[in-house]
Amino acid sequence: MHGTGTVSTFSRRHFILTAASAAGGLLVGIGAAPEDARAATISNQPWNDDDYARHEIDAWIAIDPDDSILIRYQRSEMGQGSMTALPMIIAEELQCDWSKVRIEYASSTRSVRENRVYGDMFSHGSMSVRQSQKKMQQVGASARERLITAAAARWHVAASECVAAQSVVTHRPSGRTLRYGQLAAEAAKVKLAQEPAIKTTAQFTFIPRPIPRVDLVHKTDGSAKFGMDAQVPDMVFAAINACPVRGGKLKSVDESVLSGAPGVVGVVKLENAVAVVATGTFWRAKRALSRLQPEWDVGAAGSVDSAQLSAQFRAALSERMVIARNDGDVDKAMSGAVGTFEAIYETPYLSHSPMEPMNATVHLQPDRLDVWVGTQDAERALGAAARVSGLKPEQVHIHNAFLGGGFGRRDANDDIAQAIAIAKVIKRPVKLIWTREEDTRQDRFRPHAVVRFKAAAGADGMPTAWSMRVVTSSIFRTVGIPFPADRAEPPAVDCLESNGYEVPNTRVEVLLKDTHLPVWFFRAPGGNQHVFALEGFLDEIASASGIDPYLMRRKLLKGKPDWLKVLDTAAEKGDWGKPLPRGSGRGIAISTFTDSLCAQVAEVTVKPDGRLKVNRVTVALDTRHMVNPQTVAEQAEGSVIFGLTAALYGKITIKDGAAVQGNFDTYRMVRLADAPRIDVHLVPSGGDIWGGAGEPAVPPVAAAVANAIFAATGKRIRTLPIMDTDLSRST
Amino acid sequence: MITIDVNGVSRQIDIEPDTPLLWVLRDVIGLTGTKFSCGIAQCGACTVHIDGAAMRSCSVPIGALDRSKVVTIEGLSPDNSHPVQRAWIEEGVPQCGYCQSGQIMAVAAFLKTFPKPTDADIDASITNICRCGTYERLRRGIHRAADLMKA
Numbered sequence: 109m110h111g112t113g114t115v116s117t118f119s120r121r122h123f124i125l126t127a128a129s130a131a132g133g134l135l136v137g138i139g140a141a142p143e144d145a146r147a148a149t150i151s152n153q154p155w156n157d158d159d160y161a162r163h164e165i166d167a168w169i170a171i172d173p174d175d176s177i178l179i180r181y182q183r184s185e186m187g188q189g190s191m192t193a194l195p196m197i198i199a200e201e202l203q204c205d206w207s208k209v210r211i212e213y214a215s216s217t218r219s220v221r222e223n224r225v226y227g228d229m230f231s232h233g234s235m236s237v238r239q240s241q242k243k244m245q246q247v248g249a250s251a252r253e254r255l256i257t258a259a260a261a262r263w264h265v266a267a268s269e270c271v272a273a274q275s276v277v278t279h280r281p282s283g284r285t286l287r288y289g290q291l292a293a294e295a296a297k298v299k300l301a302q303e304p305a306i307k308t309t310a311q312f313t314f315i316p317r318p319i320p321r322v323d324l325v326h327k328t329d330g331s332a333k334f335g336m337d338a339q340v341p342d343m344v345f346a347a348i349n350a351c352p353v354r355g356g357k358l359k360s361v362d363e364s365v366l367s368g369a370p371g372v373v374g375v376v377k378l379e380n381a382v383a384v385v386a387t388g389t390f391w392r393a394k395r396a397l398s399r400l401q402p403e404w405d406v407g408a409a410g411s412v413d414s415a416q417l418s419a420q421f422r423a424a425l426s427e428r429m430v431i432a433r434n435d436g437d438v439d440k441a442m443s444g445a446v447g448t449f450e451a452i453y454e455t456p457y458l459s460h461s462p463m464e465p466m467n468a469t470v471h472l473q474p475d476r477l478d479v480w481v482g483t484q485d486a487e488r489a490l491g492a493a494a495r496v497s498g499l500k501p502e503q504v505h506i507h508n509a510f511l512g513g514g515f516g517r518r519d520a521n522d523d524i525a526q527a528i529a530i531a532k533v534i535k536r537p538v539k540l541i542w543t544r545e546e547d548t549r550q551d552r553f554r555p556h557a558v559v560r561f562k563a564a565a566g567a568d569g570m571p572t573a574w575s576m577r578v579v580t581s582s583i584f585r586t587v588g589i590p591f592p593a594d595r596a597e598p599p600a601v602d603c604l605e606s607n608g609y610e611v612p613n614t615r616v617e618v619l620l621k622d623t624h625l626p627v628w629f630f631r632a633p634g635g636n637q638h639v640f641a642l643e644g645f646l647d648e649i650a651s652a653s654g655i656d657p658y659l660m661r662r663k664l665l666k667g668k669p670d671w672l673k674v675l676d677t678a679a680e681k682g683d684w685g686k687p688l689p690r691g692s693g694r695g696i697a698i699s700t701f702t703d704s705l706c707a708q709v710a711e712v713t714v715k716p717d718g719r720l721k722v723n724r725v726t727v728a729l730d731t732r733h734m735v736n737p738q739t740v741a742e743q744a745e746g747s748v749i750f751g752l753t754a755a756l757y758g759k760i761t762i763k764d765g766a767a768v769q770g771n772f773d774t775y776r777m778v779r780l781a782d783a784p785r786i787d788v789h790l791v792p793s794g795g796d797i798w799g800g801a802g803e804p805a806v807p808p809v810a811a812a813v814a815n816a817i818f819a820a821t822g823k824r825i826r827t828l829p830i831m832d833t834d835l836s837r838s839t
Numbered sequence: 840m841i842t843i844d845v846n847g848v849s850r851q852i853d854i855e856p857d858t859p860l861l862w863v864l865r866d867v868i869g870l871t872g873t874k875f876s877c878g879i880a881q882c883g884a885c886t887v888h889i890d891g892a893a894m895r896s897c898s899v900p901i902g903a904l905d906r907s908k909v910v911t912i913e914g915l916s917p918d919n920s921h922p923v924q925r926a927w928i929e930e931g932v933p934q935c936g937y938c939q940s941g942q943i944m945a946v947a948a949f950l951k952t953f954p955k956p957t958d959a960d961i962d963a964s965i966t967n968i969c970r971c972g973t974y975e976r977l978r979r980g981i982h983r984a985a986d987l988m989k990a
Contacts, residue, residue, distance in 0.1 A: 187935030187971045320931055327936030328924045330872020330912035334937060337871035345866070370855055388854070390875075391862040463876045463884055463937040463970045512874070512937030513970045544877045738931060742976070746934055749972020772881035772968060781962035783974035 163292050165254060167218065167225045168198070168247045171292035175275055177204055180214035182226035183236045184484050185323060186462075186511035186518065187746070188802040189739030190236035192321040194244050196735050197237075200314040201248030201307060204288065205275040211322050213508050216486035220501045230485035232519055232629060234702040234800020237735055241798050245306035251295070253304045258294035259286045309733055309794070316792075318738035323510065335509045336541060338469040338480030343537040344373060346530050347393040349402065350381035350550050353765035355624045356406040358382055369396045376533045381526065385534050390541050409624035410765040417623060417762060418454065421558040421579045425452070429577060429617035432596035432605045436613035441573035445564030449649055453561070453641035454827045457760040458554035459767070459775060460630060464512020465547035466523040471537040472497060477504045477528070482511035484518040492521045496528045515750070516629035520552055545770035552628030553760055553767075555581040557637050559604070561645040564613075569653025570663060573613035576604045576642070581627045582620040602634025603699050603807055604642055608671045609664040624765065631750060635701045635807035640755070640828060643697035643811030647818060657815060658684050658696050665698075670793045674698065674707040674728040677789050682709025682726030691715065692723075695815025697808035702800030705730040705793075708748070710784070710812035714820045718836030722752065722784040722813055730791050731799040737790055744788040744805040751809030753778040759829050776831075841905045845870070846914025856902025860894075861885045863901050864911060872912040872940045876968075883967030886941035887911045893948035895941075912940035915947060923947045926984035934971035942967050946981055955985060 164170040170178040179198055185191035195211050219226040227243065252272050259277040260267040263284060270279050275288040326332040351357065361382050363375040371386040372393070382402045386392035442448065469480040470493075477497045483489040486508045494501045511518055527540040542550065557580035564573045583599050584591045591597050596605070596618045605616045630636060650660040658679050665671040675698050679685075684694060691714055698707040711724040727744050734740050757776035761768040769775035814825040817835065825833055841852040845868060852863055864870045864887070873896060876884035880895040887896045888910040915921045919928065923946050926932075933939045945967050953960045961981055969977065 187933075189934070320928070321933075323936065324928055324931060324933060325919060327933035327939050328927045328943060329915075329919045330870070330940050332936050333871070334874075336875065339869060339871070389858060389862040389866040391858050391866075392855075394878075395857075461970060463882070463935065463968065464874070465876065510937075511935060512876075513935045515970075541875070544879075742931065742934055742973070745975045746972035749974060750970070752972075771879055772877050773879065777882075777968045777970065778972070778974075779968060780965050780974045780977065783972070783978075786975045 163296070165251045165292060165296050167214070167222065169202070169251045171288050173289045173292075175205070175208050175287050175289035177209045177275070177288070179209055179211050180226075181211050182214040182219075182229050183240070184231040184482070184486065184508060184511055184514070186231060186482070186484065186514035188231065188236065188743060189321050189736060190231060191323060192319070192739060193237050193735040194240055195322070196315055196317070197241055197244035198248035200312055201245050202252050203272040203274065206314070208275060213486075216490045216506045216508070217502065217504065219487060220490060229487040230519070231514070232484055232516060234802040234804070238703065238798040238800055242306065246303060249304045249306050250300065253300055254295040254298040255288055255291050257298045257300065258291045261294070262286065262291075316734040316737055318736060321739055332510050334464055334512045335469070335480055335482035336464055336467045336512070337509070338507070338539065340469060340471055340480070340537040343469065343539055344385050344387050344534060345390040345393045346376070346383045346385045346527070346538050346540040347390065347397040348381050348383040348526060348540060348542065348546060349397055349400070350546065351404045351406065352549055352767070353404065353406040353410050353624070354626060355409055356380060356404045359403040359405045361400055361402040363400065365399050366396050369399070372396050374534050375400070376530045378526065378529055383526070383530050383540070385530060385538065390539070394543060406765055412624065412762060412765045414456075414762045417556060418558070421556065421621060422452065424579045424619055424621055425558060425560045425577055427619055429619045430594060430596050432601040432616040432618055434615045436573070438573045438575050438613045438615040441613040442562065442564045442575075445572065446567050447565040447569070447652070449561070449563040449565070449645070449652065451561050451645050451648060451826060453559045453644060455557050455637035455640060456758070456828060457556045457625065457762070458630060458754055458758045459548045459551040459760055459769070460515045460517035461548060461551070461775060461777070462511070462513025462515060462517055465544055466517070466542040467540060468523040468527040469537065469539040470524070470527040470531045472528060472531040475499070475503055478507065479505070479524055480507045480509060481524055482509045482518060483521060484511065484514045484516070488519065489521045489524055493524050493528060496525045515631040516633070517551065520628065544772070548770050548775055549767040552586060552626040554630035554636065555583065555627040559638065559641045561641070563645070563649055565649060565653055569655050570660070571611050571646075571649050574611055575615045576617070578604065578616070578618040579621055580618070581622050581625070583627050583629055583633060585622060586626045586628060599629065599633035601638070603638045603701065606700055607642055608668060608698070608700060610666060611664065625762070631747075632701055632803040632806035635699055635803070636751065636754065639697060639699040639807035640810035640814065643699070643808065644814050644824070644826065647695070647815045648824060651818070661696065661698060670730060671698065671705060673791055673793065674705045674730050677728035677791050678707035678709045678726050681728065681787060681789050682711070684709055691820055693816045693819025693821070695812045695817070695819055697811035697815060699804075699807045701804040701807055703732065703797050704799030704801065704804035706804045706808055708805070708808040708812040710809070710816045712813060712816040712820055714817060714835050716837045718834055720756075720817065720830065720835055722782070724785045724787070725809065725812065727786065727788045727805055728791055729788065729805055730793050731801050731804070732792055732795055733798045734790065734792050740790060740801045741788045743801045745786045747803065747805035748786050748809050749778050749783060751806040752784070752813065755810035755813050755828060756782070756830050759832070841901055843901070843904050843906070844908045846910060852901055854901060857900045860887070860896040860899045860901055860904060860909065864896060870911050870913050874937055874940055876938070881968070882938070883945055884938045884941040886944040886967065888944060888948055891948070891951070893945045912944060915943065921947060922987035923950070923980070923984040925987055926980045930976045930980040930983055932973050932976045932980045934973055938967060938969045942969065942977060946984060950981070950985055950988060954988060956981060
């Protein structure tokens with residue numbers, strides 16, 4: 109009964125996820141794909157160490173005699189498309205035939221063994237492309253030059269007489285050609301006297317190019333393997349319940365109630381959690397766990413609730429703070445001002461809630477640990493697994509899979525630590541899955557933040573000074589990133605400190621107030637809440653001054669052509685200023701994040717009874733450069749929905765120290781019926797830096813929508829989520 | 840013992856009858872294309888066809904399915920050729936992809952009832968959650984799939 113038709117072979121060195129993937133089944137389905145999708149695709153995921161045997165040029169590239177090219181991708185694929193983009197950059201320099209490219213995950217174990225050959229392996233901060241772009245170019249250029257050098261040696265000619273294109277090296281004077289597959293073995297032995305120069309963006313011929321992502325076809329037929337899809341022989345299933353009050357401990361649990369429960373092979377007590385382990389199905393473990401009534405030692409945190417936290421954060425607005433930015437003299441400018449403004453904005457804790465709940469599958473042996481997981485950082489996961497297991501890093505094998513969403517959550521690897529702790533007791537391969545409720549309540553949350561703004565305006569109504577005082581919690585301290593206490597940690601003030609407006613007197617200050625709740629990076633940290641606050645407050649000044657919100661922003665961005673380009677594009681394409689029926693309105697917002705710029709215009713309709721519909725969001729996005737405009741546009745569209753869920757519905761409420769919301773019935777998500785039409789306009793401005801794509805379209809959404817609601821109703825939203833405000837005309 | 844047909848293969852399932860179909864598919868039969876996300880029929884990531892109807896398999900006990908015909912994403916077509924799959928590839932719908940098996944199965948069943956759907960039909964019937972927010976392309980994909988079915 110158990111495991112029928114799944115794992116048929118098993119060896120110590122080669123763990124097979126499913127019979128289908130072992131047989132190369134992941135390539136099934138290409139036949140039905142349109143021409144473009146037949147280009148590069150993934151092979152063999154997750155990575156397994158048998159592939160060392162390929163015809164490697166180096167750790168990144170292997171070329172077989174039939175010209176098929178394997179490119180290893182060192183970061184993670186969580187939907188952001190970098191598994192397509194990074195190999196595209198390599199292909200740009202390699203001058204290879206993209207249709208012959210296959211891509212697989214690089215191994216963090218190999219990186220540990222070979223002096224970090226893959227460098228940083230994480231995917232966060234929209235950094236996969238912008239931090240790897242030069243390195244990927246160098247990898248591709250180096251391999252190309254070695255292939256050319258090998259060809260020149262074969263022909264006894266100068267390498268300078270040879271060129272490479274479409275996986276073929278040509279000797280120009282004679283017209284002779286050799287295919288990459290004929291040269292790879294020799295190229296692997298070539299040592300270059302010096303690394304070749306990489307192309308300038310003006311020399312690119314392959315990118316930017318809108319092509320289908322390499323994982324596309326595998327995500328339409330069920331063959332893409334996520335961490336939760338790992339299947340290991342003799343595996344058992346674990347469900348876990350950690351203390352709902354963070355920091356609490358397990359006091360006791362009566363496991364006798366599970367006597368005779370089908371398949372249950374053990375109850376594992378951890379310091380702060382209890383897990384039930386069962387054979388056959390995860391359901392058995394989950395159901396048995398639900399019958400336990402653990403007693404917790406929760407301490408003082410057990411009486412904390414959201415109202416107290418909000419009051420404490422607001423009270424702390426008057427405390428001494430760390431200065432993040434201080435231009436001009438805000439106090440002096442305020443004292444002589446014609447008009448002054450003040451407002452407090454507040455944003456709640458949020459759960460990341462990726463569709464795939466946290467999970468990890470581990471096989472712990474005396475001298476080897478295998479972990480199947482979707483992680484945003486396979487190298488960090490390896491380090492964590494080594495620490496918890498007590499094994500050496502080179503004995504740990506992380507088999508990274510596709511991530512069913514990440515958004516920052518899959519950087520923490522707490523699921524791996526738990527799975528190893530359970531495996532130590534059970535002594536069998538274990539697949540640990542968090543229920544949706546566990547995933548929500550045991551999240552490391554987007555921080556709660558309160559911002560108090562004060563501003564002064566001149567006779568023309570334009571702001572001359574503003575002060576922004578922030579109270580929030582330290583992400584760096586939860587993560588364990590050392591940072592001086594007398595400086596403002598960047599995520600706590602991002603998009604306030606880095607706002608683009610020319611206001612001569614600007615002061616940004618922050619106070620980090622930690623609670624018992626762990627906080628974490630959440631797609632567009634800082635920006636995902638502070639742009640709502642800043643752009644809402646600026647709208648208040650515009651409204652009070654009788655200045656059009658778009659035109660006020662234009663004036664404040666004078667002399668910044670890149671900012672004006674995205675602002676103007678969003679306004680023009682979003683029909684700014686065109687008439688709308690009563691009850692409808694438009695709002696605009698702009699911000700910079702990860703060196704990209706994004707402006708958005710939202711158009712909403714509010715019915716007399718208060719029902720809100722976001723009809724349309726127009727996005728202008730400047731990522732400076734692009735590898736694949738299609739995946740950049742996808743990220744912008746998805747970011748709008750992600751930001752809209754947070755704006756409309758997102759809120760984790762704390763009661764008796766614990767998160768109240770558990771599943772999607774109480775932690776609401778935007779669905780298709782709520783989704784606005786989204787028009788994305790990509791306006792890359794070029795230059796020396798590359799901007800991120802995965803996050804910069806998140807921050808403006810909430811502000812654009814809230815400002816549109818003000819335009820439609822005259823109601824100013826200063827606290828998220830919007831659903832907590834009654835928008836009906838009677839109030 | 841429950842007998843079910845899964846993707847054209849008859850299976851004898853000997854397990855507690857309250858076990859949801861989702862876990863029989865994933866853990867007993869080994870078909871992992873059907874996903875677990877919420878466990879309470881809220882999100883639709885586990886959607887399969889039971890006797891032709893789209894159902895959220897996390898909330899359907901196997902004991903109620905004796906002699907039923909189940910089709911999962913792996914059985915929708917042998918080669919990604921179902922119009923919904925083709926439309927998904929042509930429109931580039933998936934990002935992380937985790938919800939897409941359920942989205943595709945929900946849409947495939949929906950289009951049998953609504954061969955020429957309006958946006959209002961779609962809004963009322965397709966309620967699966969996508970955390971990546973692929974709704975813009977998903978909606979286009981539904982209309983394209985409807986066109987492909989007519990062709």
